[in-house]
Amino acid sequence: MNPDNCYSQLFSHANEIVSFLRCLSTSTKLPWEEHFGFQAIPIDSEWIKKEHMLSEVNEVQPIKQLGLLKIPPKSFYNWHVDDYRQSCINLLISDMGNSCTLFGEEKDRHYHNNIIELKYMPSTYYLFNNQVKHSVTNLDDKDRYLLSLYFEKESPYEVLKAKFEDNDLIFHSN
Numbered sequence: 764m765n766p767d768n769c770y771s772q773l774f775s776h777a778n779e780i781v782s783f784l785r786c787l788s789t790s791t792k793l794p795w796e797e798h799f800g801f802q803a804i805p806i807d808s809e810w811i812k813k814e815h816m817l818s819e820v821n822e823v824q825p826i827k828q829l830g831l832l833k834i835p836p837k838s839f840y841n842w843h844v845d846d847y848r849q850s851c852i853n854l855l856i857s858d859m860g861n862s863c864t865l866f867g868e869e870k871d872r873h874y875h876n877n878i879i880e881l882k883y884m885p886s887t888y889y890l891f892n893n894q895v896k897h898s899v900t901n902l903d904d905k906d907r908y909l910l911s912l913y914f915e916k917e918s919p920y921e922v923l924k925a926k927f928e929d930n931d932l933i934f935h936s937n
Contacts, residue, residue: 764879769866769895771924772934773888775816777854780910781886783810784831784856788908795833800840802833806910816888816932817912820852823930824923825915831856834907839900842867842876845893848913850920853891855883856908862901866892890927892920 784806787793795802806829811817820826834840864883867876876896881889891911901907914923927933 764866764868764877766866766879766881768920769879769892769897770881771890771927772884773816773820773852773890773927774932774934775819775888777816777886777888778814780810780814780817781854781856784908784910788831788833788856788906798830798832799845802835803830805830817852819930819932820888820927823926823932824918827913827915829910829912832909832911834862834899834901834909836901836904836906840898842896842898844896847917848893849917850893850923851891851914852888852912853883854886854888854910856910857903857906859883859885860901860903860905860907862899862903862907864897864899866895866897868896890920890924890933894920 793804795804808826808829810829811821811826817826864881865878866881867878870877883889899907924933
């Protein structure tokens with residue numbers, strides 16, 4: 764497996780949205796709704812204008828909806844590929860706790876997967892390939908929060924990655 768086929772770090776970091784969403788997540792009166800096994804709430808689209816990276820992404824590939832996703836403590840979101848999203852942008856809001864996002868492919872028919880971990884860095888956006896089998900494990904004693912989005916037009920990860928590279932939105936460590 765190649766990590767470049769699973770996710771790509773975006774160039775610019777998150778700003779005010781992280782502290783806003785951390786504060787919001789502490790509220791006990793949020794209208795959480797079930798969304799494909801996650802608990803989710805929509806986030807005001809004004810953040811697309813306020814956050815530099817989201818604004819840049821929106822110019823290249825218009826954003827339809829932002830949402831905050833919650834994964835409960837001591838839980839595992841099973842291996843899957845998304846039915847509706849081909850790719851998205853994710854931003855981990857929770858502190859770097861004892862949770863992980865894994866991408867995997869079957870190595871043999873019954874027992875083993877080859878896996879790659881997306882080790883989220885603080886305040887860092889990632890282009891995420893929803894069509895590679897992935898899972899989330901939260902071993903923490905508290906909820907895990909992630910900002911995620913839908914694009915106006917669904918596009919394969921490879922297409923978006925190329926568009927983002929053409930517009931200097933992908934971080935390259937070399």
